[in-house]
Amino acid sequence: MRNTPTRRPTMRDVADRAGVSFKTVSRVVNEEGSVSPDLVERVGAAIRDLGYRPDGRARHLRQGASTGAIGFILVDVANPFFSSILRGIEEVARGHDTLVLAGSTDGLTDRQDQLVDAFVSRRVDGLIVVPSGSSVGALKTELERGTPIVFLDLEPEELVVDLVRSDHLGGARMATQHLLDHGHSDIAFIGDDPTIFSAGCRLDGFLAAMDAAGIDVPPHRIITGRHSSDTWRTIVADHLGAPNPPTAIFTAQNFITVGATHALHDLGLHQRIAQVGFDDIELADIVEPAITVVPQQPRELGRRAAEQLFRRIGGERDEPIRDIVESPIIVRGSGEIRPPSGRSGSNAATGRTRAARARSRG
Amino acid sequence: MRNTPTRRPTMRDVADRAGVSFKTVSRVVNEEGSVSPDLVERVGAAIRDLGYRPDGRARHLRQGASTGAIGFILVDVANPFFSSILRGIEEVARGHDTLVLAGSTDGLTDRQDQLVDAFVSRRVDGLIVVPSGSSVGALKTELERGTPIVFLDLEPEELVVDLVRSDHLGGARMATQHLLDHGHSDIAFIGDDPTIFSAGCRLDGFLAAMDAAGIDVPPHRIITGRHSSDTWRTIVADHLGAPNPPTAIFTAQNFITVGATHALHDLGLHQRIAQVGFDDIELADIVEPAITVVPQQPRELGRRAAEQLFRRIGGERDEPIRDIVESPIIVRGSGEIRPPSGRSGSNAATGRTRAARARSRG
DNA sequence: GTGGATCTTGACAACGTTGTCAACCCCGCG
DNA sequence: CGCGGGGTTGACAACGTTGTCAAGATCCAC
Numbered sequence: 001m002r003n004t005p006t007r008r009p010t011m012r013d014v015a016d017r018a019g020v021s022f023k024t025v026s027r028v029v030n031e032e033g034s035v036s037p038d039l040v041e042r043v044g045a046a047i048r049d050l051g052y053r054p055d056g057r058a059r060h061l062r063q064g065a066s067t068g069a070i071g072f073i074l075v076d077v078a079n080p081f082f083s084s085i086l087r088g089i090e091e092v093a094r095g096h097d098t099l100v101l102a103g104s105t106d107g108l109t110d111r112q113d114q115l116v117d118a119f120v121s122r123r124v125d126g127l128i129v130v131p132s133g134s135s136v137g138a139l140k141t142e143l144e145r146g147t148p149i150v151f152l153d154l155e156p157e158e159l160v161v162d163l164v165r166s167d168h169l170g171g172a173r174m175a176t177q178h179l180l181d182h183g184h185s186d187i188a189f190i191g192d193d194p195t196i197f198s199a200g201c202r203l204d205g206f207l208a209a210m211d212a213a214g215i216d217v218p219p220h221r222i223i224t225g226r227h228s229s230d231t232w233r234t235i236v237a238d239h240l241g242a243p244n245p246p247t248a249i250f251t252a253q254n255f256i257t258v259g260a261t262h263a264l265h266d267l268g269l270h271q272r273i274a275q276v277g278f279d280d281i282e283l284a285d286i287v288e289p290a291i292t293v294v295p296q297q298p299r300e301l302g303r304r305a306a307e308q309l310f311r312r313i314g315g316e317r318d319e320p321i322r323d324i325v326e327s328p329i330i331v332r333g334s335g336e337i338r339p340p341s342g343r344s345g346s347n348a349a350t351g352r353t354r355a356a357r358a359r360s361r362g
Numbered sequence: 363m364r365n366t367p368t369r370r371p372t373m374r375d376v377a378d379r380a381g382v383s384f385k386t387v388s389r390v391v392n393e394e395g396s397v398s399p400d401l402v403e404r405v406g407a408a409i410r411d412l413g414y415r416p417d418g419r420a421r422h423l424r425q426g427a428s429t430g431a432i433g434f435i436l437v438d439v440a441n442p443f444f445s446s447i448l449r450g451i452e453e454v455a456r457g458h459d460t461l462v463l464a465g466s467t468d469g470l471t472d473r474q475d476q477l478v479d480a481f482v483s484r485r486v487d488g489l490i491v492v493p494s495g496s497s498v499g500a501l502k503t504e505l506e507r508g509t510p511i512v513f514l515d516l517e518p519e520e521l522v523v524d525l526v527r528s529d530h531l532g533g534a535r536m537a538t539q540h541l542l543d544h545g546h547s548d549i550a551f552i553g554d555d556p557t558i559f560s561a562g563c564r565l566d567g568f569l570a571a572m573d574a575a576g577i578d579v580p581p582h583r584i585i586t587g588r589h590s591s592d593t594w595r596t597i598v599a600d601h602l603g604a605p606n607p608p609t610a611i612f613t614a615q616n617f618i619t620v621g622a623t624h625a626l627h628d629l630g631l632h633q634r635i636a637q638v639g640f641d642d643i644e645l646a647d648i649v650e651p652a653i654t655v656v657p658q659q660p661r662e663l664g665r666r667a668a669e670q671l672f673r674r675i676g677g678e679r680d681e682p683i684r685d686i687v688e689s690p691i692i693v694r695g696s697g698e699i700r701p702p703s704g705r706s707g708s709n710a711a712t713g714r715t716r717a718a719r720a721r722s723r724g
Numbered sequence: 725g726t727g728g729a730t731c732t733t734g735a736c737a738a739c740g741t742t743g744t745c746a747a748c749c750c751c752g753c754g
Numbered sequence: 755c756g757c758g759g760g761g762t763t764g765a766c767a768a769c770g771t772t773g774t775c776a777a778g779a780t781c782c783a784c
Contacts, residue, residue, distance in 0.1 A: 006508055007425060008485075010740055021764045026742065034762060051503050056483040057419040057429070058740035061769045063369060065742090067419070069463070069484070077452065078661065080644075083445030090439065090466055099480055101431070101461050104452055118461055121418040122431070123370075141413050146368055261648055282442075283645040286623055299440065372770055383734045388772065396732065420770035423739045427772090 009050040018046040029054055071119035072102045073112060073129045081298050088302025089128060096310055105132040113138040126309045131156050148312035150305045154197055164305040164323040168198045171294040172205025174329055175250055175276040180213050183338050184248040184274060188221045190236060190260060191252030202252040202278055221246060232259025237266055247339035254279035261287060274337040285332055292335025295327050371412040379408040391416055433481035434464045435474060435491045443660050450664025451490060458672055467494040475500040488671045493518050510674035512667045516559055526667040526685040530560045533656040534567025536691055537612055537638040542575050545700050546610040546636060550583045552598060552622060553614035564614040564640055583608060594621025599628055609701035616641035623649060636699040647694055654697025657689050
């Protein structure tokens with residue numbers, strides 16, 4: 001059953017069997033026409049008999065020929081956010097008869113450089129990259145050489161490049177506004193380390209919405225850092241368990257949302273404190289209350305990045321684009337909890353409106 | 363900023379610049395030694411100046427050379443089960459300096475054949491395949507030719523091949539036994555269409571455990587089919603809402619577990635009816651009660667499949683293996699709910715022990 | 725000084741394909 | 755009957771690399 005690998009048949013083998021020159025085989029394989037019907041048939045039979053498959057490497061060896069493969073460098077395929085992006089890329093690539101090579105960096109810059117090297121040495125037609133860290137490393141050389149590269153989610157510093165990402169700022173503003181609209185004014189922001197670009201945008205969006213509503217956010221209501229879901233669970237529980245907790249929380253990343261939801265349940269506050277999350281979570285609708293979120297649309301991100309990449313591969317030389325993908329809020333319940341009536345619309349606990357501050361100043 | 367793609371420098375370009383023959387460049391690139399130090403330096407400088415990167419396709423063009431790439435054919439990368447497998451494969455591949463090409467079939471046989479073709483024409487060193495349907499199609503030719511192929515999750519009919527999969531039967535038996543151990547005897551099996559191999563195994567495991575406990579399972583307690591999570595929600599709600607519901611359910615697939623959990627919550631029975639699921643679910647621990655499951659270990663499946671594949675690529679010619687991966691049960695709460703005391707240990711509602719049946723017969 | 729061994733270097737043929745060009749065949753027309 | 759033209763076919767050179775082998779250069783020993 002398990003056969004020892006035999007030498008793969010080549011065009012020459014097919015040609016010998018069909019009694020023609022190997023160039024004729026090439027013509028038949030590529031359906032160039034100009035071959036007499038009986039030869040087409042004889043060659044076709046020989047191809048079937050030998051199980052011949054053309055060698056793509058040799059085919060594309062000539063300078064400038066497409067390899068029909070693109071590379072996707074991401075942080076971790078096991079993370080559904082990235083694997084959904086990959087799926088979107090694949091869908092577009094399929095339409096261009098192109099395969100996708102994917103590699104995870106785990107956020108390590110040198111691993112990213114290794115992947116760039118591996119992809120480039122295979123002469124992929126282009127790259128889609130979710131950068132790990134702000135360093136561009138090996139990517140810069142390739143950009144300068146003219147290799148089509150589209151950046152996803154994060155943009156490298158000091159380089160003007162094609163970029164596709166979610167509207168972190170707008171989404172965060174929308175999430176915050178949603179809580180404001182439901183009567184909250186004392187809202188805690190719980191997010192990732194704001195030196196991470198997307199996390200910084202989300203904090204800015206939160207602050208912008210609060211500012212527009214004339215609400216001053218006290219510093220202790222802004223909680224940021226890099227932690228695991230479990231650590232966030234403790235941190236959020238501590239914050240909510242302290243005196244004068246906020247009436248609502250905006251959890252600006254999926255791990256944080258999970259940790260915070262645990263914390264709310266731990267404290268029995270899940271029906272009392274409102275929550276809106278950034279990033280959708282599988283099963284967010286199974287929890288009680290189901291979690292209101294501003295999702296990202298990873299598959300759409302992947303599709304758009306791939307479309308832009310194929311435009312570049314196709315030879316388009318326009319100015320670099322920035323494609324910012326917006327997402328509508330998904331209302332599920334947790335974000336529509338209203339604050340206790342005594343505090344509704346006021347800033348009793350900690351927040352003060354700018355008007356109030358102005359009064360006390362003046 | 364965006365440069366027009368320039369011709370990629372080749373060994374000859376490097377050679378011209380360094381004033382040596384291109385063969386010497388080849389020797390420097392491959393660190394063959396036997397090159398005088400000053401030439402090594404001159405060539406190295408030329409390589410850096412030109413940004414030269416060897417062309418992997420040309421390098422591996424010779425018959426028998428490895429391409430340093432393997433193909434992974436799966437159903438859908440966006441499904442975390444498959445993307446975790448991919449991650450496991452990638453981890454092993456990384457250790458072999460190999461890249462992974464992945465393609466989704468969406469369960470379509472012709473898409474699978476297209477992918478096989480695309481991978482083979484790129485001369486991947488081997489394939490890992492989660493077959494779509496039972497048809498082998500284009501895979502058979504490759505197997506006969508000796509291409510290393512490892513099958514994952516599902517094995518093709520009538521072929522003896524390397525196979526890595528979860529222990530569906532053992533896992534289902536364990537899940538059922540867990541419910542039996544907690545005093546249940548009236549347990550409903552809710553699973554995928556049993557003509558799907560893995561689903562059939564799980565049903566067999568359920569029946570085996572029930573049989574070993576001497577319990578006769580009435581036919582209406584076995585609910586199977588191919589449905590979406592939402593449809594399952596309705597189906598399960600109907601079953602549990604009818605008179606004499608079971609005291610426990612075994613939901614034998616992740617979509618079904620999600621649908622059933624919804625149904626339990628819809629009916630307010632989530633604290634009264636026990637549930638054990640097959641396949642782990644993200645956030646299964648956030649629901650109340652958290653869901654007890656027998657997980658699969660997709661990353662481990664991927665790792666083992668890749669390890670076997672690299673053994674084959676390395677030239678191993680032993681008999682095909684079957685690597686059945688077991689998983690321990692994850693106890694979280696939903697599976698430890700005990701039946702109402704009046705029914706504990708009895709078969710009052712629908713099930714009857716074999717002993718009881720024997721008595722009424724004799 | 726000469727012979728041989730060793731070390732360095734380069735010329736050239738693979739590898740499997742496609743592009744280019746020339747040769748050939750057959751036909752119809754002058 | 756000869757000539758031109760279209761349609762087939764094949765020889766050969768790329769493509770960018772590695773493997774093979776031979777040509778020089780260098781060095782040591784006799």
